Amino acid sequence: MTRKKTLSVIGKPLRKVDAMAKCAGETVYADDLNLPRMIYAKLLRSPHPHARVLGVNAARALTLDGVCAVITGQDLPEKFGIMPSTEDEEALAVDKVRYAGDPVAAVAAISESLAEQALGYIDVEYEVLKPILSIEEALASTEESQRIHTWNRRANVQKAVSLEFGDIEGGFARSDHIFEGTFFYQGNTHLPMEQYCAVGFYGPDDKLTLWSSTQTPHYLHRALAKVLKLPASRIRVIATPVGGGFGGKSDPFSHEICAAKLSMITRRPVKFTLSREECFYVHRGRHPVKMWAKTGVKSDGTIQAMQYKTFLDGGGYSSYGLASVYYTGALQTVTYKVPAYKFEGVRVFTNKPPCGPKRGHGTPQPRFAEEIQMDEIAEKLGIDPLDLRLKQLVEANSVTINGLQISSCGLRECIEKVAERAEWKKKFRKLPFGHGIGFAASAYITGAGLPIYRNDMPHSGVQIKLDRSGGVTVFCGSTDIGQGSDSILVYAIAEEFGIDPVDIRVVTADTDLTPVDLGSYSSRVTIMTGNAAIQACGKLKLMLLEAASEALEVPADDLEFAEGQVRSASLPQRGIGFAECVVKAEGKHGTLGATGSYWPPKNPREFKGSGVGPTPAYTFSTAIVELHCDGETGEIKIDKVWIAHDCGRAFNPLLVEGQTEGSVYMALGEALMEEQIFRKNGLHKIPSILEYKSPTTLETPEIETILVETIDPEGPYGAKEAGQGPLLPVVPAVSNAVYDAIGVRIHEVPITPDKILRALEGRLKAVSIPKFDFPAPLKWQPGQGVQVEQKS
Amino acid sequence: MLRLPEFNYVRPRSLREATKALAALGPEAMAVAGGTDVYPKMKRGQFTPRHLVSLRGLRELKGIRQTKDGLWIGAGESLTAVSRHRVIAKRLPALAHAAGSVSTPQLRNMGTIGGNVLVDTRCNYYDQTFFWRQAVGFCMKKDGQICLVAPGSEKCLAIASSDTAPVLVSLGAVAVLVNKQG
Ligand SMILES: Cc1cc2nc3c(=O)[nH]c(=O)nc-3n(C[C@H](O)[C@H](O)[C@H](O)COP(=O)(O)OP(=O)(O)OC[C@H]3O[C@@H](n4cnc5c(N)ncnc54)[C@H](O)[C@@H]3O)c2cc1C
Ligand code: SF4
Numbered sequence: 001m002t003r004k005k006t007l008s009v010i011g012k013p014l015r016k017v018d019a020m021a022k023c024a025g026e027t028v029y030a031d032d033l034n035l036p037r038m039i040y041a042k043l044l045r046s047p048h049p050h051a052r053v054l055g056v057n058a059a060r061a062l063t064l065d066g067v068c069a070v071i072t073g074q075d076l077p078e079k080f081g082i083m084p085s086t087e088d089e090e091a092l093a094v095d096k097v098r099y100a101g102d103p104v105a106a107v108a109a110i111s112e113s114l115a116e117q118a119l120g121y122i123d124v125e126y127e128v129l130k131p132i133l134s135i136e137e138a139l140a141s142t143e144e145s146q147r148i149h150t151w152n153r154r155a156n157v158q159k160a161v162s163l164e165f166g167d168i169e170g171g172f173a174r175s176d177h178i179f180e181g182t183f184f185y186q187g188n189t190h191l192p193m194e195q196y197c198a199v200g201f202y203g204p205d206d207k208l209t210l211w212s213s214t215q216t217p218h219y220l221h222r223a224l225a226k227v228l229k230l231p232a233s234r235i236r237v238i239a240t241p242v243g244g245g246f247g248g249k250s251d252p253f254s255h256e257i258c259a260a261k262l263s264m265i266t267r268r269p270v271k272f273t274l275s276r277e278e279c280f281y282v283h284r285g286r287h288p289v290k291m292w293a294k295t296g297v298k299s300d301g302t303i304q305a306m307q308y309k310t311f312l313d314g315g316g317y318s319s320y321g322l323a324s325v326y327y328t329g330a331l332q333t334v335t336y337k338v339p340a341y342k343f344e345g346v347r348v349f350t351n352k353p354p355c356g357p358k359r360g361h362g363t364p365q366p367r368f369a370e371e372i373q374m375d376e377i378a379e380k381l382g383i384d385p386l387d388l389r390l391k392q393l394v395e396a397n398s399v400t401i402n403g404l405q406i407s408s409c410g411l412r413e414c415i416e417k418v419a420e421r422a423e424w425k426k427k428f429r430k431l432p433f434g435h436g437i438g439f440a441a442s443a444y445i446t447g448a449g450l451p452i453y454r455n456d457m458p459h460s461g462v463q464i465k466l467d468r469s470g471g472v473t474v475f476c477g478s479t480d481i482g483q484g485s486d487s488i489l490v491y492a493i494a495e496e497f498g499i500d501p502v503d504i505r506v507v508t509a510d511t512d513l514t515p516v517d518l519g520s521y522s523s524r525v526t527i528m529t530g531n532a533a534i535q536a537c538g539k540l541k542l543m544l545l546e547a548a549s550e551a552l553e554v555p556a557d558d559l560e561f562a563e564g565q566v567r568s569a570s571l572p573q574r575g576i577g578f579a580e581c582v583v584k585a586e587g588k589h590g591t592l593g594a595t596g597s598y599w600p601p602k603n604p605r606e607f608k609g610s611g612v613g614p615t616p617a618y619t620f621s622t623a624i625v626e627l628h629c630d631g632e633t634g635e636i637k638i639d640k641v642w643i644a645h646d647c648g649r650a651f652n653p654l655l656v657e658g659q660t661e662g663s664v665y666m667a668l669g670e671a672l673m674e675e676q677i678f679r680k681n682g683l684h685k686i687p688s689i690l691e692y693k694s695p696t697t698l699e700t701p702e703i704e705t706i707l708v709e710t711i712d713p714e715g716p717y718g719a720k721e722a723g724q725g726p727l728l729p730v731v732p733a734v735s736n737a738v739y740d741a742i743g744v745r746i747h748e749v750p751i752t753p754d755k756i757l758r759a760l761e762g763r764l765k766a767v768s769i770p771k772f773d774f775p776a777p778l779k780w781q782p783g784q785g786v787q788v789e790q791k792s
Numbered sequence: 793m794l795r796l797p798e799f800n801y802v803r804p805r806s807l808r809e810a811t812k813a814l815a816a817l818g819p820e821a822m823a824v825a826g827g828t829d830v831y832p833k834m835k836r837g838q839f840t841p842r843h844l845v846s847l848r849g850l851r852e853l854k855g856i857r858q859t860k861d862g863l864w865i866g867a868g869e870s871l872t873a874v875s876r877h878r879v880i881a882k883r884l885p886a887l888a889h890a891a892g893s894v895s896t897p898q899l900r901n902m903g904t905i906g907g908n909v910l911v912d913t914r915c916n917y918y919d920q921t922f923f924w925r926q927a928v929g930f931c932m933k934k935d936g937q938i939c940l941v942a943p944g945s946e947k948c949l950a951i952a953s954s955d956t957a958p959v960l961v962s963l964g965a966v967a968v969l970v971n972k973q974g
Contacts, residue, residue, distance in 0.1 A: 113796075
């Protein structure tokens with residue numbers, strides 16, 4: 001077979017396969033499901049942030065006409081959690097509630113209003129405990145009696161890590177200048193349009209089906225089996241089309257488990273649709289992080305050593321926290337050459353809704369610190385901030401000091417292009433007071449190198465079936481959360497077979513029908529499912545080529561798949577239609593189907609925590625933000641954002657631009673206004689979209705997107721990711737632009753008018769950093785592939 | 793999703809029927825015009841009426857006319873209509889501006905000027921769901937005893953949030969009130 005030179009589907013701005021249904025309102029989301037005899041459920045949530053549950057009595061609720069069942073913690077005592085080593089959640093509190101909003105009981109009734117009314121008839125006796133609401137309070141509460149959880153080693157510390165790479169002391173000693181700063185990145189939530197929803201049905205065949213708006217049906221499948229104590233083989237999880245996830249639908253949740261359990265009891269389909277307010281309590285959003293960053297440079301600005309301490313406010317449960325804490329230290333080394341690096345991080349428990357992964361998972365916070373510090377270094381040394389970076393960029397095919405392997409790298413091009421389009425040299429430090437421009441760069445992963453639970457199986461599986469009609473059906477466990485993963489499968493297969501995307505059907509995210517894909521997180525889906533799909537196509541193509549070669553009397557190595565035909569590359573008029581070829585191949589080989597799998601490359605690092613950071617490929621982004629900042633009112637108006645993103649290959653440029661712009665918009669929300677904040681009594685301050693400010697189209701400025709294609713060797717057709725990386729540089733670029741505009745450094749987000757005014761008046765205090773004894777560092781050098789030294 | 797609790801919906805054909813219904817049903821009844829304030833508050837348990845008497849479609853509340861004393865504006869006119877009316881825009885631009893600055897187009901299409909004048913007062917402790925108010929402790933405006941803004945206060949300090957009322961007051965507007973006698 002000859003390799004086609006031109007691509008006919010990949011790289012074209014095609015419409016998403018599910019776009020028309022969404023625009024026409026025909027997409028069936030979880031809340032659109034209506035099953036016969038369906039009943040409705042509600043969760044009773046704790047009004048206290050921290051309390052012992054002494055007793056739950058549902059007797060009065062059960063007497064209400066139309067109430068079908070009530071369950072409490074006693075019905076579901078098995079603990080669960082997304083990370084196998086920190087399973088500390090309960091579907092319903094067994095003996096303790098850990099944040100205001102923590103579920104304690106669930107009611108199913110014949111109507112949603114009745115279920116809600118019934119909540120008022122459940123009597124719960126609480127012993128109210130003192131809540132812990134800040135990182136400092138958590139670290140100071142070391143007494144056993146002050147614990148939020150009992151399983152963790154140090155009271156209220158979920159995880160503390162310390163890693164050291166290269167000669168850190170020597171690096172600082174060699175430096176001509178040392179820069180130190182403290183930073184705070186406020187927590188914020190995902191705010192997807194679609195609120196959480198799940199429908200459970202335990203059928204007469206003794207099998208359970210759960211439909212849910214989830215990004216991770218496979219992990220949910222495992223959690224259901226564990227908590228419900230049912231064989232996984234009798235559980236089917238179907239991820240319905242997700243109306244936005246951004247990381248917030250990646251954990252197994254109470255409402256999902258309770259929908260299943262209530263259906264097992266009532267033998268009727270049970271639906272949960274959470275309110276917007278409840279979404280703020282379920283949360284799993286961006287961690288509030290306090291940071292201390294230190295960078296040593298030569299007088300020409302080259303980095304000699306870098307050191308970070310991060311303090312994560314985790315909320316009431318572990319969720320992804322184990323990964324989150326490592327991510328606050330993993331990727332600082334992936335943009336500039338850093339010869340020595342040390343990272344210490346700690347995630348604490350507090351009595352607030354649990355934090356987890358949100359677009360960029362744990363990396364926007366340290367990137368905010370790093371890029372502001374780079375700007376400060378450039379300022380002090382009198383170097384243009386772009387030049388400072390350009391002289392020490394990481395290179396393609398290199399290994400960072402912490403052992404991360406970079407394949408393709410378009411960072412230089414991203415910097416140059418964005419600078420040119422924004423006319424950086426003309427504007428930087430040359431605009432009048434109140435008008436400024438700022439720059440930042442960043443790197444992100446294309447899929448986590450390790451699965452959430454240890455196993456040797458592929459991260460993504462694809463199965464393809466060819467039909468005599470010429471139709472192709474692809475089965476894959478991947479979950480379309482709006483990012484377009486269904487479309488990616490179609491584009492890859494259409495390109496491989498040279499057929500029209502319309503002739504391909506996609507069946508995804510159904511644990512009964514589709515091979516496992518680990519889920520829509522860590523920007524892993526395009527690279528992993530794309531490669532698996534191409535592999536499956538390759539197996540089928542061998543069979544098709546054999547049949548076509550015989551029928552056409554053309555050697556297989558002269559055949560190509562193009563324009564709906566299998567044809568001779570040298571004599572294109574000699575060919576047969578794809579459908580005819582399928583018929584011939586089926587006659588020859590029998591029923592046609594094949595599978596493909598994808599495993600990421602082996603992790604070259606072998607130390608505790610080494611799973612966080614490695615990836616098949618890194619993406620790079622740069623942003624320039626131009627803004628106006630009013631010195632009288634402190635108000636910021638973003639004029640324009642230029643963003644360049646190295647996505648490897650733009651599988652579909654329309655989708656890549658969409659993801660990039662979406663990231664910019666979300667980043668601006670985090671930079672300027674969004675905050676998940678709490679009252680002194682631990683209750684969420686603003687659990688509604690009216691009060692939780694997020695940008696709308698009105699606040700979103702013009703965005704100019706520049707796609708840089710580096711055609712990565714590991715990516716399908718060279719593609720990397722676009723869903724998360726472009727968020728990262730925008731937030732620090734805003735802060736750097738504020739400095740250019742009015743001359744004050746803001747080391748905190750959101751950058752609100754009051755902070756600007758306090759900074760202008762010299763009253764904005766530096767972010768305080770808590771005291772904490774980190775464990776002795778684990779020291780590691782790249783190249784050896786072994787641990788150098790490990791103190792306990 | 794927050795559910796609207798059950799209630800009886802009364803749809804009178806004339807203003808007279810409406811006032812009679814309100815009088816007959818007593819304190820458990822409320823008038824509803826556009827419903828943009830009433831329905832969300834019922835979902836959050838701030839209003840708990842058993843009966844709603846609808847003022848929609850009452851011809852007596854419609855129309856914007858010039859009279860010998862000035863302008864007569866029907867309470868049932870939408871905020872959109874008030875903000876776009878030619879005479880109002882020309883002679884009372886502040887009123888047109890106030891009506892046009894309320895929330896969003898959808899809300900202005902549904903919301904009436906009568907409802908806007910009588911819109912409930914706002915407070916961060918009060919404009920919350922039942923769960924939240926219960927968790928923080930109810931205040932005297934609904935279900936509780938004390939004021940959470942000023943615990944020593946004997947009365948509720950929630951503020952009026954109507955955009956048109958201050959303009960109407962400053963223009964010296966007069967409200968025409970009706971009851972079941974007329
Ligand atoms: C998201 C949102 C944003 C909002 N933003 C604003 C804003 O920016 N500015 C603002 O001013 N308001 C705002 N409101 C409040 C409200 O929607 C408007 O004030 C609207 O004009 C109310 O009119 P309505 O016809 O919908 O009133 P309804 O909800 O029908 O009624 C409101 C009150 O008035 C009484 N009422 C209505 N008509 C009459 C009548 N003819 N005679 C006697 N009593 C009557 C009702 O009994 C009720 O007590 C907002 C509301 C929402 C939900
Ligand atoms: S009583 Fe106080 S707390 Fe309650 S609504 Fe009035 S001002 Fe607000």
